[in-house]
Amino acid sequence: MAVFTPLELSDISEWIAQNFQIGTATAIRGIHGGIENSNFFLDTSADGKPQEYVLTIFERLTAEQLPYYLELMRHLANRGISVPKPIENRNGQILFELKGKPAAIVSKLPGLSRLSPDSHHCALVGEMLAKMHLAGKDFNLTQDNLRSLVWWKKTVPDLLPHLDVDQRQLLQTELKAQEEFFGSSEYAELPFGASHCDLFRDNVLFDPQGNxxxxxDRLGGFFDFYFAGTDKWLFDLAVTANDWCLADNKKDLDPELLKAMLAAYEAIRPLSTVEKKYWPMMLRAAALRFWISRLWDFYLPRNAQMLTPHDPKHFEKILISRRTV
Incomplete structure (x- = not known):
């Protein structure tokens, strides 16, 4: 999350009062981190009770693209998956305009991030991810993952001038391999549906218990669905494993963490024979996707308050590791 469009309490207090039934806005704070939208914690008071929400101004996604993400969150929340639920205005709308840009308000989940997860956390995430996939089977909207192969092919030529010889060779070689994989008949057989596509450690909250x-820890919920799309569930699982199941060297997969995640996932939705066969290739696809996007954000950044681009070297190392499996 980041801030490209600054907001002050004076900018929104009257807008909140006129358009929503969530009480009086009492504070708004920009959220540090991330790279796509302008995000804020929004505090309100209703009948003397404090409430917390997240307000997002969308900087790249269009008003035509956004219903997929917001309706998916509403769909999943209504089916018992712990995700932020979009807040309706007085006219029943969940997508608005603020500062001339699309915007939304969603409920704020309780809990905190665990950035150094253990097997317990990986199992909780694997279980909930499988439940989320199944809960989305009857979601009636579809939208391609906007950061998949079409975007990779469009973006890579702009990145090549910024890379050294070895990086260019790695990027072009892996892109070609993924084009062939995505075009195969077996890829077409892989189960698909609504997918988060960005389920990193900082997009999951845990609710601490007892001491x-x-x-x-109990799972608090998944959030930040604004990279979601209709994609292969195996890709969603691979994106998740590449971040949650890292070994101490920050590039290889930790066998214990991976075993915990996959076992918990498969207890809810067993992987097919074809999915198991192409698991290594999908791990590479997931690593490539984030190497490309981090290269893009690093070398072709936008101006923003509180924007901290991620180091692209991280996913370069992960991709090299996955290619040796």
């Missing part, structure tokens, strides 16, 4: 022992 704060992390082994007792």
């Amino acid at each position: 704060g022992n992390q082994a007792a």
